[in-house]
Amino acid sequence: xxxxLKTDELxxxxxxxxxxxxxxxxxxxxxxxxxxxxxxxxIEANNGEEALNLLNIKDxxxxxxxLDLNMPRIDGIEFLSNLKxxxxxxxxxxxxLTTSNNFKDLKKCYEIGIAGYILKPLKYEEYxxxxxxxxxxxxxxxxxxx
Amino acid sequence: xxxxxxxxxxxxxxxxxxxxxxxxxxxxxxxxxFNAIFQNLADAYLMMDLSGRVLKMNNPAKEILGxxxxxxxxxxxxxVTADEVEKVTKSYKNLIRDGILTNFKSLIKTKYGEVKYxxxxxxxxxxxxxxxxxxxxIVRDITEAKKLEFQKDSLLKKLRKTNEDLQDYxxxxxxxxxxxxxxxxxLSLWLNEDYSSKFDEKGVENLNLIQSNIERMEKMLCxxxxxxxxxxxxxxxxxxDVNSLFNEVFSTLLIxxxxxxxxxxxxxxxxxxxxxxxxxxxxxxxxxxANIDKNEGIIQIxxxxxxxxxxxxxxxxxxxxxxxxxxxxxxxFQKLDNKNNxxxxxxxIVKKIVDIYNGDVFAESEPGEGTKxxxxxxxx
Numbered sequence: 001x002x003x004x005l006k007t008d009e010l011x012x013x014x015x016x017x018x019x020x021x022x023x024x025x026x027x028x029x030x031x032x033x034x035x036x037x038x039x040x041x042x043i044e045a046n047n048g049e050e051a052l053n054l055l056n057i058k059d060x061x062x063x064x065x066x067l068d069l070n071m072p073r074i075d076g077i078e079f080l081s082n083l084k085x086x087x088x089x090x091x092x093x094x095x096x097l098t099t100s101n102n103f104k105d106l107k108k109c110y111e112i113g114i115a116g117y118i119l120k121p122l123k124y125e126e127y128x129x130x131x132x133x134x135x136x137x138x139x140x141x142x143x144x145x146x
Numbered sequence: 147x148x149x150x151x152x153x154x155x156x157x158x159x160x161x162x163x164x165x166x167x168x169x170x171x172x173x174x175x176x177x178x179x180f181n182a183i184f185q186n187l188a189d190a191y192l193m194m195d196l197s198g199r200v201l202k203m204n205n206p207a208k209e210i211l212g213x214x215x216x217x218x219x220x221x222x223x224x225x226v227t228a229d230e231v232e233k234v235t236k237s238y239k240n241l242i243r244d245g246i247l248t249n250f251k252s253l254i255k256t257k258y259g260e261v262k263y264x265x266x267x268x269x270x271x272x273x274x275x276x277x278x279x280x281x282x283x284i285v286r287d288i289t290e291a292k293k294l295e296f297q298k299d300s301l302l303k304k305l306r307k308t309n310e311d312l313q314d315y316x317x318x319x320x321x322x323x324x325x326x327x328x329x330x331x332x333l334s335l336w337l338n339e340d341y342s343s344k345f346d347e348k349g350v351e352n353l354n355l356i357q358s359n360i361e362r363m364e365k366m367l368c369x370x371x372x373x374x375x376x377x378x379x380x381x382x383x384x385x386x387d388v389n390s391l392f393n394e395v396f397s398t399l400l401i402x403x404x405x406x407x408x409x410x411x412x413x414x415x416x417x418x419x420x421x422x423x424x425x426x427x428x429x430x431x432x433x434x435x436a437n438i439d440k441n442e443g444i445i446q447i448x449x450x451x452x453x454x455x456x457x458x459x460x461x462x463x464x465x466x467x468x469x470x471x472x473x474x475x476x477x478x479f480q481k482l483d484n485k486n487n488x489x490x491x492x493x494x495i496v497k498k499i500v501d502i503y504n505g506d507v508f509a510e511s512e513p514g515e516g517t518k519x520x521x522x523x524x525x526x
Contacts, residue, residue, distance in 0.1 A: 124331060
């Protein structure tokens with residue numbers, strides 16, 4: 001269940017970088033957010049390469065990164081390694097959203113340093129619940145805004 | 147000296163001459179015999195002085211090395227390949243020091259430049275004062291055996307690689323198929339949400355059918371992923387308490403209220419790996435649950451110690467299996483009816499895991515009454 005907080009002040013502004021190559025996945029994500037009443041901005045990138053380019057723009061620095069693993073050009077794991085090597089960016093929490101429950105991927109991601117690993121369920125309702133909980137959780141966190 | 151004395155001496159001499167003649171004959175015979183053995187040995191024989199100059203060789207040695215002592219003199223150094231000089235020099239020194247060399251393997255080159263792989267057993271010959279004077283060795287050509295071994299290794303390597311590729315491929319494909327499936331699921335659901343007023347009853351029903359078919363396909367893909375992931379990790383064996391393993395499995399399963407699962411006797415602690423055993427019991431229980439057609443479902447689990455292995459049994463009071471299908475149910479994608487929640491993979495995963503544990507699995511059933519799935523797991 002979605003936690004309902006009384007005052008808007010308690011919820012932080014989320015500037016989310018969503019790295020996802022599948023257009024319908026992006027639609028799903030936005031649909032969930034539009035019904036959620038959170039204060040947010042979404043920056044979209046189709047793959048790791050695009051995301052790394054976006055992160056070079058100073059005023060675009062997000063305070064939360066959500067990423068898929070299977071992507072063309074630079075995939076999720078490669079992106080994460082790059083992110084965590086960059087002193088200016090490594091503080092940004094990155095949460096993996098994927099359909100792969102492959103143990104190797106899971107372990108690798110946590111080793112590189114992720115803030116969460118969420119399996120995208122098949123059913124949209126379950127997906128909605130997970131994303132809602134995820135974003136509500138991060139809205140309650142103190143985040144670094146640059 | 148008397149005549150008699152002379153006669154005695156003459157007789158003794160004759161006797162000695164006769165003995166000597168016999169001995170010589172025996173010596174010739176023995177030498178011939180020895181030579182025959184020496185020449186007809188399957189392996190090559192070489193004798194050389196301490197500097198490596200070959201003094202004596204047999205026919206097989208001629209064949210292996212291409213050199214013939216009757217035609218030309220040659221030295222050990224001539225048959226050593228450039229890469230092996232250091233290794234051979236070292237072990238030749240060891241041979242002289244220790245007096246013996248066992249199963250020394252090296253590459254050699256023949257007179258005609260052919261490279262062969264040989265196994266050498268050597269020993270040192272000493273003079274009466276115990277000083278080393280020569281070395282001798284039996285040389286066996288193991289080139290063919292080595293080639294076969296090499297072929298076997300490279301075949302195994304290729305096979306392993308192909309298997310890994312195949313697994314990666316299955317994993318990738320089933321994975322990539324999941325994404326569009328998820329999209330279709332969301333899109334058809336949105337149709338229902340956003341245009342519900344435009345659909346009539348039939349339209350809504352079809353949308354629901356799309357949903358249930360997607361779920362079925364998703365289950366199959368998950369099954370394939372599970373099945374293909376089974377070989378990829380190395381089995382690490384440790385003690386596992388099957389009782390608590392069962393409790394963990396129960397907590398992850400959706401067990402309908404009308405079905406009760408009982409454990410008939412204390413389950414053992416066995417050597418195994420948790421990942422596979424959980425998958426094994428999960429799939430067995432899911433299979434039993436899916437087969438129950440009675441108002442009150444009973445699933446019973448038991449285990450007996452059979453010395454070298456554990457024998458488990460999962461018994462249900464479901465619809466049972468006709469005799470002709472008892473073996474078929476363990477094959478991949480083999481299902482006995484087309485119910486939505488059956489993928490035909492569950493029991494093949496069971497079979498695969500039991501195989502990994504060097505066990506057997508078989509089903510016993512009374513149609514209408516229920517099924518017993520027996521399986522064994524080797525004690526490691």
